Amino acid sequence: MKSIARSSVSPVNFLLKDLLSRTFDDDQPLLGKLILEKSVGMIAGPRGSGKSWLAMLIAYAIAGKKPLKPWGQGIGARVAILDGEMRASSLQGRFQLIRNRETAPASGSEAENNLYIISRDCVGNSIGSIDTLEGQKKIDALIPLGIRLLIIDNLSAWSAGGSESATSWALTKTWLIEKKTARDRRFDNSSRREKWSATR
Numbered sequence: 001m002k003s004i005a006r007s008s009v010s011p012v013n014f015l016l017k018d019l020l021s022r023t024f025d026d027d028q029p030l031l032g033k034l035i036l037e038k039s040v041g042m043i044a045g046p047r048g049s050g051k052s053w054l055a056m057l058i059a060y061a062i063a064g065k066k067p068l069k070p071w072g073q074g075i076g077a078r079v080a081i082l083d084g085e086m087r088a089s090s091l092q093g094r095f096q097l098i099r100n101r102e103t104a105p106a107s108g109s110e111a112e113n114n115l116y117i118i119s120r121d122c123v124g125n126s127i128g129s130i131d132t133l134e135g136q137k138k139i140d141a142l143i144p145l146g147i148r149l150l151i152i153d154n155l156s157a158w159s160a161g162g163s164e165s166a167t168s169w170a171l172t173k174t175w176l177i178e179k180k181t182a183r184d185r186r187f188d189n190s191s192r193r194e195k196w197s198a199t200r
Contacts, residue, residue, distance in 0.1 A: 030062050030149055032072015038180040055151050060098050064111030077148035080116040084157030088121040118142050129160035131171040
């Protein structure tokens with residue numbers, strides 16, 4: 001069978017026999033089978049049910065190459081959290097609690113160097129809204145190269161209308177899908193490491 005990278009498959013119709021004759025790259029796990037690279041998902045639940053805590057634990061596990069039961073092992077990848085709701089001091093306090101429970105110094109160090117925080121409380125409202133093209137461009141400029149997982153906490157805090165409406169999610173999802181399908185493979189000759197980023 002002919003091996004073909006997922007990103008090089010043309011978005012056209014093709015026969016079932018052609019599909020069955022191809023070998024696609026495997027989905028790359030970031031945290032067991034729960035989170036795969038280039039997937040788009042949402043954590044939903046009532047206010048105060050621990051969604052932000054769960055997102056932070058997932059981010060820390062993936063960045064720090066740590067297990068997170070029952071879902072699996074993080075891979076030690078770069079993660080960015082767009083936090084639009086919490087005060088920076090509260091965010092710091094939560095991550096300090098997570099960091100203080102760290103029992104493996106190497107994992108803690110890896111998490112500290114792989115996990116990026118983009119806080120509206122620190123940057124201000126000049127960032128704009130995630131459900132507008134202008135706001136998306138400003139946010140794109142803040143996201144570091146090489147990010148393998150982007151967490152948005154939460155959609156209502158980043159949207160122009162301040163609510164988690166179907167419209168704001170549709171616009172945000174379109175932006176996220178564009179980021180995963182228009183990825184540009186870049187090679188940094190100085191560090192000899194591949195960097196992945198959305199094409200801007």
